[in-house]
Amino acid sequence: MTCTIFYTTAMPNDRAQVSGTAPRKPMRWAVEYLIKTPDGRTLVESTKTIQRATFEELRAIMDHIIGAIGDEAGNIASFVSWRATARGGRSKRRARR
Template sequence: MTCSLFYSTEMPNERAKVFGTPPAKPMRWAVDYVVKTPDGRTVVLGEKTIQRATFEELRAVMAHTIGDEVGNVATFVSWRATAYGGKKRRKGGKRKCS
């Protein structure tokens, strides 16, 4: 199971676009984000891994993280989060035919 979220301040109603099925349990999220400040500076941080957050908690965690990086002044914020995992693969090899 893979779930990806895309959030931008320019999206209608400030809702995240979801690709895949959101996980029911807390998962690790790989996050990339871009922030532009009023002075024209662009802050691009490659990867950040958020430890064990639920789908609902992720937006609050990202708002706090971006606020710590550039303060509460930003003209544009965009981020993409991806969670991998979920179902475990079955142990064992191929089934033998009699």
């Protein structure tokens, strides 16, 4: 099972794109994010692992992380995007015939 969530400020209706199946239990998420400022500076961070979180909790966690980074940069980001991926879980074994 793999679930990937992609969010960017350029998307309409402030909605994230989700591919795969959302995990039912809290999972560890590998996160990459990109922040651009009007003066052309770009901050890219990848492979940040967030402690176990549910699908619903992830958005609040990422809003907090992006907000903290924005405070350091002076809240002047012109573009923000992030991608989170959770992998793992158990698959049901199928009986052989």
